[in-house]
Amino acid sequence: NAGVTQTPKFRILKIGQSMTLQCAQDMNHNYMYWYRQDPGMGLKLIYYSVGAGITDKGEVPNGYNVSRSTTEDFPLRLELAAPSQTSVYFCASSPVFDGYTFGSGTRLTVV
Amino acid sequence: GQQLNQSPQSMFIQEGEDVSMNCTSSSIFNTWLWYKQDPGEGPVLLIALYKAGELTSNGRLTAQFGITRKDSFLNISASIPSDVGIYFCAGPTGNQFYFGTGTSLTVIP
Numbered sequence A: 001n002a003g004v005t006q007t008p009k010f011r012i013l014k015i016g017q018s019m020t021l022q023c024a025q026d027m028n029h030n031y032m033y034w035y036r037q038d039p040g041m042g043l044k045l046i047y048y049s050v051g052a053g054i055t056d057k058g059e060v061p062n063g064y065n066v067s068r069s070t071t072e073d074f075p076l077r078l079e080l081a082a083p084s085q086t087s088v089y090f091c092a093s094s095p096v097f098d099g100y101t102f103g104s105g106t107r108l109t110v111v
Numbered sequence B: 001g002q003q004l005n006q007s008p009q010s011m012f013i014q015e016g017e018d019v020s021m022n023c024t025s026s027s028i029f030n031t032w033l034w035y036k037q038d039p040g041e042g043p044v045l046l047i048a049l050y051k052a053g054e055l056t057s058n059g060r061l062t063a064q065f066g067i068t069r070k071d072s073f074l075n076i077s078a079s080i081p082s083d084v085g086i087y088f089c090a091g092p093t094g095n096q097f098y099f100g101t102g103t104s105l106t107v108i109p
Helices: none
Strands: A004-007 A010-013 A019-025 A031-037 A043-051 A054-057 A064-066 A076-078 A087-094 A106-110 B004-007 B010-014 B019-025 B032-037 B044-049 B055-058 B061-065 B071-076 B085-093 B096-099 B103-108
Touching: A004 A087, A019 A031, A019 A087, A019 A106, A043 A064, A043 B096, B004 B085, B010 B019, B019 B085, B032 B061, B032 B071, B044 B055, B044 B061, B044 B071, B071 B085
Parallel strands: A010 A106, B010 B103
Antiparallel strands: A004 A019, A019 A076, A031 A043, A031 A087, A043 A054, A064 A076, A087 A106, B004 B019, B019 B071, B032 B044, B032 B085, B055 B061, B061 B071, B085 B096, B085 B103
């Protein structure tokens, strides 16, 4: 009964470093999403996918990349970390375009 | 991007009181979702609304889809300490759900 699993839970990066945030779901959902949450700003969509092999940009995609090689996994890549990418990142999935199941988040700090 | 405004931004209430919050958008939505986020966790779906005028309950929570389709309301009756958290509304435009900025609720025992 795992749902949406995100790893790591916390990470500190230096400016210019790269990393991949992992997201996996075991509900066979077609739709997967990456959001970032900044204090007092709600959630902003970074990228989304409607199925394996298909990805598209959301509202704030700059500085990020994604891939979707399987239904289960949807990793988010930061190539050159910047302080502006300090945020809490949430992955979510849904069977159709409707209410999501969210993971518990990755708190990223770029220093 | 889409603008969803939630009010109030924060609320401090006594246990047992009722709570009302709302969400307005700059455009018409066909769906409204309400989520709750506990500290350190991801948001959890509370209620989904699909029709203008719809009134839906989930325990002590009641949400309404505004007639204009540009707003939605969430009420919590007889609040308890575990109601503490941030409540978000969300609505779709194109292939994206946009989220409001949230209403932070504190319940004082």
